[in-house]
Amino acid sequence: MTTYPSFAAVDLGSNSFHLVVAREVDGRLQILHKEKQRVYLAAGLDQDNHLDDDAIERALHVLAQFAATLKGYEKKHVEVAATYTLRKCQNLRHFLKQAKQVFPYKINVISGQEEARLIYQGVANYIHDDGNRLIIDIGGGSTEMIIGKHHHHKLLTSRDIGCVTMSKRYFDDGKLTEKRFQKATIEAEQNIEAIAASYQKMGWQTCLGTSGTIKTLAAINEELFASKTLTLSSLLQIQAHFIAAQKLEYVDLKSLPPERKSSIAGGLAVLIGAFNQLNMAEITYCDHSLREGLLHELAQNDEFDIRARTIASFADHYAVDTEHANNICQTIKRLFDAAKAPWQLESLDLETLRWAVQLHEVGIAINSSGIHKHSAYVVSNSQLPGFTQEQQALLGALIRFHRKKIKTVDLNALIDIESQPQFAKLLTLLRLAILFHQKRQKNLVPEYTMVVTNQTVELMFEQTWFEQHSLFAADLEQEQAYWKNLVLSLNIATY
Numbered sequence: 001m002t003t004y005p006s007f008a009a010v011d012l013g014s015n016s017f018h019l020v021v022a023r024e025v026d027g028r029l030q031i032l033h034k035e036k037q038r039v040y041l042a043a044g045l046d047q048d049n050h051l052d053d054d055a056i057e058r059a060l061h062v063l064a065q066f067a068a069t070l071k072g073y074e075k076k077h078v079e080v081a082a083t084y085t086l087r088k089c090q091n092l093r094h095f096l097k098q099a100k101q102v103f104p105y106k107i108n109v110i111s112g113q114e115e116a117r118l119i120y121q122g123v124a125n126y127i128h129d130d131g132n133r134l135i136i137d138i139g140g141g142s143t144e145m146i147i148g149k150h151h152h153h154k155l156l157t158s159r160d161i162g163c164v165t166m167s168k169r170y171f172d173d174g175k176l177t178e179k180r181f182q183k184a185t186i187e188a189e190q191n192i193e194a195i196a197a198s199y200q201k202m203g204w205q206t207c208l209g210t211s212g213t214i215k216t217l218a219a220i221n222e223e224l225f226a227s228k229t230l231t232l233s234s235l236l237q238i239q240a241h242f243i244a245a246q247k248l249e250y251v252d253l254k255s256l257p258p259e260r261k262s263s264i265a266g267g268l269a270v271l272i273g274a275f276n277q278l279n280m281a282e283i284t285y286c287d288h289s290l291r292e293g294l295l296h297e298l299a300q301n302d303e304f305d306i307r308a309r310t311i312a313s314f315a316d317h318y319a320v321d322t323e324h325a326n327n328i329c330q331t332i333k334r335l336f337d338a339a340k341a342p343w344q345l346e347s348l349d350l351e352t353l354r355w356a357v358q359l360h361e362v363g364i365a366i367n368s369s370g371i372h373k374h375s376a377y378v379v380s381n382s383q384l385p386g387f388t389q390e391q392q393a394l395l396g397a398l399i400r401f402h403r404k405k406i407k408t409v410d411l412n413a414l415i416d417i418e419s420q421p422q423f424a425k426l427l428t429l430l431r432l433a434i435l436f437h438q439k440r441q442k443n444l445v446p447e448y449t450m451v452v453t454n455q456t457v458e459l460m461f462e463q464t465w466f467e468q469h470s471l472f473a474a475d476l477e478q479e480q481a482y483w484k485n486l487v488l489s490l491n492i493a494t495y
Contacts, residue, residue, distance in 0.1 A: 006023040006073075007022065007023070007077040007078065007079075007298045008020065008022075008070055008077065009022075009078075009079050009081075009291045009292075009294035009298065010105070010294075012081065012082040012086060013041070013083050013085075014041050014042035014084045014139055014141035014142070014162055014165075015042065015162075015163065015212065016037060016038050016039060016212065017039050017059070018035070018036050018291050019033075019034065019035040019036075019066050019070075020033070020034050020291045020292075020295060021033040029125075029295055035069060038259050039055070039058050039062055040055070040140075040164065040262075041058070041085040041140065042085045042164035042168075045088065045141075045165075049088050050089065050091050051085070051089040051091055051095060059099070060098060060099060063099055063102050063103040067103045070105065075106070079108070079295075079298050080108055081110050081290065082108065083110065083139060083141070083142065084115075084139060084140065084142040084160070084162060085141050086107075087112075087389060093416065109390065110388050110389060111158075111383070111389055112142055112157075112159075113157075113158060114385065114387070114388070115144055115290060116144035116146050116156040117146075117153060117156055117386075118297070119146060119210060119290050120135055120146040120148050120156070121151070121292075121293035121296055122210070122288045122292035122296070123135050123210065123286055123289070123292075123293075124148065124150065125151070125288070125292060125296045126292065127208065127288070129205070129206055131149065131205030131206065132147055132202065132205055133147070133149070133206045133208060134199070134207045135207075135208050135209075135286075136207070136271070136283065137210045137211050138267050138271060139211060140162045140163055140165070141160070141164060141165050142160055143161050143162060143274070144157070144159075145158075145159070145192075145195070145199065147199060147202050147203075154202060155198060155199060155202055156383075157195050159191045159192060161187070161192075161270050161273075162266070162267075163264065163266045163270065164262075164263045165266065166184055166188070166266030166267070166269055167262060167263045167264070169184070169187075170184040170265070171248065171266060174247045174248040175246070175247055176243050176245060176246060176247060176251075176265060177243060181239055181242075181243065181265070181268075184265075184269035184270075184273075185272050185273045185276070187273075188270045188273025192277040196278055199278055200279060207281070208283065208284060208286040209230070209285050210285075210289040211289050213260075213263070213264065213267030214230070214271065215287070216255065216256060216257070216260050216264060216267075217235070217268060217271065218230055218284070219255035219256075220238055220255045221234050221238065222255065223253060224241065225237070228284060228285065229282050229283070230271070230282060230284070231275075231281070231282045232272070232275040235268065235271060235272050235275065236272065238268060239272065242265060248264075249261075271283075307351075307355070307384075307386035307387055307391075309386075310386050310387065311359065314382070314384070315359060318364075318365050321361065322358075324361075327437055327442045327445075328433050328436075328437045329354050329357050329358075329433075331433040331436055331445065332350070332354060332357060332430070333350065335433055335450060336350050336353065338451070339425065342452050342453060343425050349426060353426060353429060355395055357430070357433070359375065359379050359395065360372070360402050360430075361375060362375045362378050362379065363378055371403075372399060372400055372401070372402055372403050372404060375399045375400075377396075379395055379396045380393065380396030393414070394423070397415055398430055400414065402427075402431055402434055403434065404482070406482055406483070406486060407485065408485045411485060420486075424487050424488050427486070428486065431479065432457075432479075446461060446465065446469070447461070447462060447465070448460060455487065455488060455489065456491055457489070457490050457491070458490075458491040459476070459491070459493070460494065460495055461492075461495075462494065463495060473492075476490070
């Protein structure tokens with residue numbers, strides 16, 4: 001009998017947390033279970049972007065429930081994505097430390113661009129048409145807008161306007177006036193204005209809206225006007241209906257659930273702003289989004305990893321010397337194999353090192369002097385589809401310190417102290433592999449053996465060869481000095 005393993009996607013949104021369990025059968029996803037809990041995370045952000053204790057407590061309570069549902073699931077079968085509120089909050093480390101106590105799966109905080117990409121994939125794997133399509137997702141803290149065709153996106157953007165944040169700013173006391181809607185809509189338009197021209201130039205044939213705000217507005221539209229399709233005219237009529245009620249508590253609509261009332265006015269203003277700026281004709285609701293995007297990427301085979309495609313595309317764009325990078329990767333694999341067991345390294349660590357190797361010279365297009373700084377800047381500040389913010393930051397830090405001095409102040413700025421021991425293990429392997437290939441000729445790489453302990457790396461070379469290569473010996477001596485700010489030390493021996 002064929003077995004079909006199930007896997008799960010968890011979406012930690014600014015308004016709600018979602019859990020979806022699915023399995024893949026003959027290339028298609030079957031949804032087995034769904035959970036949705038209101039958390040109102042964005043409402044817990046103060047003006048300094050600190051998440052308050054009440055919001056954290058609500059989040060931890062739901063994460064504990066999700067952990068119970070997922071009990072027994074392997075970590076590789078669970079993908080967790082956190083969006084706007086957690087990528088904005090200044091006390092993220094505090095939150096993640098507490099979350100780890102009740103939720104054993106890694107929480108990946110993703111960028112707005114990555115959120116938009118996953119939303120598009122969630123739609124593209126279910127909705128098929130031949131023309132360009134515009135996807136709009138109004139979340140609690142941000143709004144994502146994507147134009148794509150088939151499975152490929154063409155334009156991605158994430159704007160810092162969401163139904164919760166806008167409602168908190170303009171409708172927090174529940175009063176609904178024309179002036180407030182006008183101010184909220186103008187802010188939404190100002191936020192969208194920067195991308196409007198490029199989106200209109202690209203164009204689209206169909207427009208789909210995802211997630212709760214547009215789902216609710218479509219339901220209200222159907223209740224009031226017997227149509228599920230939203231237009232600017234119908235949205236303005238919904239706005240007029242709200243204004244006539246004067247206060248949110250007086251809005252009496254079967255299609256507006258109580259838990260959505262506090263955020264619907266802000267979401268409505270955002271969508272009206274989008275219609276005005278993008279000259280949209282209409283939008284219809286689509287019941288697929290970020291969660292489905294996560295599920296489909298979990299279901300894909302390793303060879304279709306979006307991150308591998310991203311790295312290859314990025315390296316090609318910057319004309320990276322791929323032969324040189326591949327040679328370093330071969331040495332990285334050998335070093336990794338020697339260190340894997342004593343350092344308890346995982347396969348993702350090797351992939352991360354390979355990605356760092358492939359990108360460590362992208363900065364040469366700027367200037368060969370200070371290439372480690374230029375390359376790190378490019379990698380850290382570019383859009384890397386498939387990578388979480390943490391993964392991209394790790395890549396940038398590895399590349400930043402792949403050569404020259406490792407200053408404590410710079411290291412502490414990029415890597416938190418708790419993560420530095422693990423970071424040092426990866427960094428030392430990267431530095432050694434690149435050092436071994438500094439002459440850029442594969443046949444000049446030295447023969448060596450390596451032994452590692454928890455705190456040391458010992459390299460051994462044949463004595464006669466080592467004596468004949470005094471420059472390389474001097475480079476290794478310099479490398480020993482560079483490691484002084486790491487938790488590892490480098491020992492050199494001959495035999």
